[in-house]
Amino acid sequence: MLYLDYAANTPVDPKVLESFTKLSTEYIANPNAAHTLGKAAKDKLDDYTAEIALLLEVKPSEIIYTSGATESNNLAIIGACHYYKRYGKHIITTYLEHSSVSSTATSLHNEGYEIEFVDILPNGEIDLEHLKSLLRSDTIMIALSEVDSELGARQPISKIRELLDSKYPHCLLHVDATQAIGKVKVPMEHVDLLTFSAHKFYGLNGCGVLIKKDKVMLEPIIHGGTSTTAFRSGTPTLALIGSLGEALKLAETTRETRYEYVSRLNDHLRKGLGAYKNVIINSPLEGSPYILNLSIIGIKAREVQERLAEREIYVATKSACCTLNSPSRPVYAITKDRKMALSTLRISLSHLTTEEEVKAFLVQLGQVLASF
Numbered sequence: 001m002l003y004l005d006y007a008a009n010t011p012v013d014p015k016v017l018e019s020f021t022k023l024s025t026e027y028i029a030n031p032n033a034a035h036t037l038g039k040a041a042k043d044k045l046d047d048y049t050a051e052i053a054l055l056l057e058v059k060p061s062e063i064i065y066t067s068g069a070t071e072s073n074n075l076a077i078i079g080a081c082h083y084y085k086r087y088g089k090h091i092i093t094t095y096l097e098h099s100s101v102s103s104t105a106t107s108l109h110n111e112g113y114e115i116e117f118v119d120i121l122p123n124g125e126i127d128l129e130h131l132k133s134l135l136r137s138d139t140i141m142i143a144l145s146e147v148d149s150e151l152g153a154r155q156p157i158s159k160i161r162e163l164l165d166s167k168y169p170h171c172l173l174h175v176d177a178t179q180a181i182g183k184v185k186v187p188m189e190h191v192d193l194l195t196f197s198a199h200k201f202y203g204l205n206g207c208g209v210l211i212k213k214d215k216v217m218l219e220p221i222i223h224g225g226t227s228t229t230a231f232r233s234g235t236p237t238l239a240l241i242g243s244l245g246e247a248l249k250l251a252e253t254t255r256e257t258r259y260e261y262v263s264r265l266n267d268h269l270r271k272g273l274g275a276y277k278n279v280i281i282n283s284p285l286e287g288s289p290y291i292l293n294l295s296i297i298g299i300k301a302r303e304v305q306e307r308l309a310e311r312e313i314y315v316a317t318k319s320a321c322c323t324l325n326s327p328s329r330p331v332y333a334i335t336k337d338r339k340m341a342l343s344t345l346r347i348s349l350s351h352l353t354t355e356e357e358v359k360a361f362l363v364q365l366g367q368v369l370a371s372f
């Protein structure tokens with residue numbers, strides 16, 4: 001089996017699973033319970049929150065736990081845009097976004113908010129000049145990803161911050177860092193809101209985070225009690241949160257070595273793919289090395305994906321949430337070519353991927369392409 005779909009989900013690290021099991025069995029009480037067992041669970045939760053805050057360079061009060069990045073993006077965008085609607089209803093986003101950002105923006109559009117899309121340059125970065133021209137006094141939010149899930153393109157977060165500070169300090173910067181946390185250095189000091197999920201860095205499914213800077217306000221979208229925070233109701237799952245903390249510690253303390261290693265794999269893959277005439281690499285060189293997106297000219301990517309899967313090789317055509325046979329919006333945004341956008345494959349790498357696996361993938365892909 002050759003798994004090259006780590007941007008969709010990662011296998012749980014055994015140490016992370018161990019901490020999940022230990023916390024689930026050792027702490028049986030609800031952290032909100034008033035008795036001593038509840039207090040012990042709450043103290044443990046607070047210890048993890050302090051540790052996660054330290055790793056992310058934020059304050060413990062700025063951490064909100066959720067069920068995953070989808071919920072975090074919904075809460076950040078809907079919650080803040082509802083709260084600040086008296087200042088305006090104009091939101092700027094991009095065509096690179098995951099559906100948990102783009103569909104949330106669409107739902108606000110249906111409520112009467114105005115959504116505009118900033119142009120993307122061929123290297124996958126937003127066009128800052130176009131952004132300048134879109135910003136208005138009633139723009140309340142820019143919502144975009146630090147690393148997008150299809151191309152792995154990175155955005156100039158510090159430049160966007162500079163722009164906002166100089167002219168639009170009231171406009172919030174919301175960053176979806178789901179493909180960035182644990183993989184690249186995230187400029188936490190420049191964001192107002194930021195989201196991610198544990199299952200993208202060897203944690204368990206079902207746990208996410210929203211960083212909300214203390215000065216930012218939100219209207220909650222889930223009602224029913226104020227367990228750890230007034231902004232998200234529901235009993236906090238200590239074992240999931242603790243295991244997210246363990247996964248984050250492992251990812252952050254090894255981030256640079258993993259990055260260098262994966263960059264070498266990415267180089268190798270790019271060089272190997274260069275030998276195939278009908279393959280065009282879409283991912284920008286300056287993007288995240290963890291994601292490599294390509295178009296296969298004249299062949300349906302879906303069929304390539306299926307033939308690879310018959311050989312137990314698993315890659316994505318787009319991000320896992322967009323399985324319909326529609327063109328890739330990010331690839332169209334940078335190429336303006338519908339054919340290229342209809343035939344994309346996404347290969348996503350890990351520090352667990354070996355050189356041998358990359359070599360084997362290149363050989364098998366060559367055979368699959370030749371079979372059409």
Ligand code: PLP
Nearest residue numbers: 068069070098149176178179197
């Ligand atoms: N944002 C990005 C950039 C993603 O890649 C994903 C998942 O692929 C999400 C948000 C949604 O994450 P989750 O599946 O944890 O809700």
